[in-house]
Amino acid sequence: MKHMNKCRKIKVLVKGWGELSGCRGDNLGKLLASNGILPLPCGGRGLCGLCRVKILAGETNELTIYEKIHGIKKPWRLACRVTVYDDLIVEVPKISEIKPVVYTLNIPIKNPDPLIKEIHSYKEIQKETFLYKQEHPNSLHTLLFNEKIVMTSPVKVRKILLVDLGTTKIAYQVIDLKGNMIIEDVLINPLVRYGSDIITRMSYILDDPGKLVEMMNDLHTSIEKLARENNVCFILLAGNSVMEHIYLGLSIKSLAVKPYKPVLYGPFIIYTGSYPTLVAPIIEGFVGGDAYSELIASLYMNMSKPYLIIDLGTNTEVMLVTEDKIYVTSTPAGPAFEGFISRGSHIAFGGITRVWIKEIVDEKPVFGYSYIGSPQGLLGAGVLSLVASLYAKGFIDKSGRFVKGYANTDSGKAFIIDHKNNVLFTQRDLREFQKAYAAVKSAWRILLNKAGVNREDLKYVIISGSFGSALSPKDLIVLGMVPLKDEERIVISGNLVLLGLKIMALKRDYYSKYNEIRGKLYHINLADEPNYMDVWVKELYFNS
Ligand code: FES
Structure with missing residues (x-):
């Protein structure tokens, strides 16, 4: 028998529109969007800051980190970050122009002093x-x-x-x-x-x-x-x-x-x-101007320290920002994060952004998925959500071995995501993913050790990269890919490099911060770490 979640009815009165009904715990952004009242240009990821509404009365969750980054103060809220606890009265401002798609954290730059x-x-x-x-x-x-x-x-x-x-x-x-x-x-x-x-x-x-x-x-x-x-x-x-x-x-x-x-x-x-x-200036070795731009973006956001920035990509940069030092490193993570697997796709062509297990039939998982553009292949975020759901439901074990529910195909053992479009995920794909996964975990583990920072003391983890914008913090936590277990402290920022460049373009003092930042940098070359391979092998295991 299916377990049904009870809906405790609530009403949302939208001034000038009328009354909507929903359930306690609903997301306000989704409720407004599904009634055609408010578009969610970044898909409700807290990136674009364009879903502002005024809460005139009623109980909701507290301001989230995304809203703080956007400089939102009550009674204003980002609708996509609001959980409805009770009847609400809401005002939705007139929207003059909405960009169709936003992948990047788009915070306003106060008092621009352009380059x-x-x-x-x-x-x-x-x-x-x-x-x-x-x-x-x-x-x-x-x-x-x-x-x-x-x-x-x-x-x-x-x-x-x-x-x-x-x-x-x-x-x-x-x-x-x-x-x-x-x-x-x-x-x-x-x-x-x-x-x-x-x-x-x-x-x-x-x-x-x-x-x-x-x-x-x-x-x-x-x-x-x-x-x-x-x-x-x-x-x-x-x-x-x-x-x-x-x-x-x-x-x-x-x-x-x-x-x-x-x-x-x-x-x-x-x-x-x-x-x-x-x-943009290069920081050191393989940590280039892209990492410098991300640092600039995070410094402008003025987040509580220590925090970690992880830019997921073929070359993954990891930076730990403490009160007095900035620890940086980079690691070649391989192309699995950018969709280069047997049935992968790339963001420029579109692809599957999220996969979940809808039901289990004859001990085999049946998958649901969402996609942009075309459902012909898996994007990096799709791969990560797929691995997280397979691991959470016990279809793969801690070591990444396929243990049940897979099919034997011409490409070997594989989970079939979509028969019609021939989208499947092989054991070999999972091994590629694991290499990237272990590289990222080893990098932050070594940085935290060097800095003497306990993972519990980290205030935030920022996940950057356009691959990052489609991620769910929950999946990262399920797989133990980030050092925090609290979703509220994991910021999926989208492309932080572009935000950093925008800040350099519009705030001259940030452009000239290079020498100041360089003085605080501590570059760690992972290849020089004597125990790097031991750490990496250990980190291949999920949630280790
Ligand atoms: S839709 Fe809410 S911030 Fe983009």
Whole structure:
């Protein structure tokens, strides 16, 4: 007999709309969205900050960390973060424009002091600032940096392109000088034709240095096209150290041998085609400008310390921010997190974002799933939710072995997610996932040890990366992939690199924080840790 949850009826009076009915414990955002009253542009993940409502009366949960990050104060709330405990009276503000999809934490930047400023006379020239000047009404516009003209344009452009140059994908945003987001999207990195991980690309270049030029040109062509299509005047870009070296055309030799140092640290100012481009500074070794941007974003959010940032991806960066030090490391996690498994997919093509076990028939799991675009393959977040549900229901054991409910297929033992679309998940896929999983856990375990921080003392764990935005904190807890067990303290931030770049673009003092931040950094090279392999092997076990 099925166990039915009792619904304790509640009423939500939406001013100007009428009365809705629901159950105690319902999510207010979902209730409003399902009645067509309020869209949830980020899917109710607390990222976009666009589902603000005013609670005029009634009992709800307390303000969540997402709302605090967005600077929300009562009686305002983010509807998608509100749990209804009692009858409510709610006011929904008029919505002028809603972006269709948001993957990134989109917090407002208070009192912007942009890196690019408009001047009216050359007397206003300031050092270390990009200055924009219109020579005459309806005439040329010039962009200057340190008293030099870096761009002349016949059209009035006031937009900035922010680029997170990932190993397998390029995430980007176009913003105006006030920080309003105009577009956000993701492309496949054209360098995937040289392999989906940085090690393979590095070996191409080491074997044939001419490949560096080819790769750099491929990247510049893609980014220049984006800049042209979006009519921007300036580009801010960040990537891991190898991707930034390739973008800058710098030799990667020193990154390939111990002690794995970058050639230069930056920040760098170059041209992408005719577009002036600021490339974020590299922290150390394999911890590049993308990690620096994430740090900037977290510092701007002013979160209680100590906290951990985990940027899940092919190259996973982990940073532990304490009161006086910032511990950083990176680990090659392999491509499983970005959907590169036998029936994987990639965010730019769409795919399955979440899998759950609907029911068990003849001792075999029957899966439900949600997807974006196309249900033909599993995205990283889909893989993680699948593994968490298989583990929670005992279909796989702690060591990752398939123990029951699987089918024997041409690809070996596999769980069939969807027969029609031929989506399955093999034992080999799970092993790929486990390698990435163990790499992430080993990294944070070693950082916490070095810093002498107990996992219980951590205030927050921030999970970043566009892969991260579709994750559920519950799944991370079930698998023991993060050091906290309290959902409320796990922030799934989406792409934090783009937020960091936006802050650098709009708050000049954050752009110039590099030396201050570098002084606090403590870089840990996991390959130098004598017991790294022992830790990694232990961490292959779920929830260990
Ligand atoms: S829908 Fe609530 S924050 Fe995006």
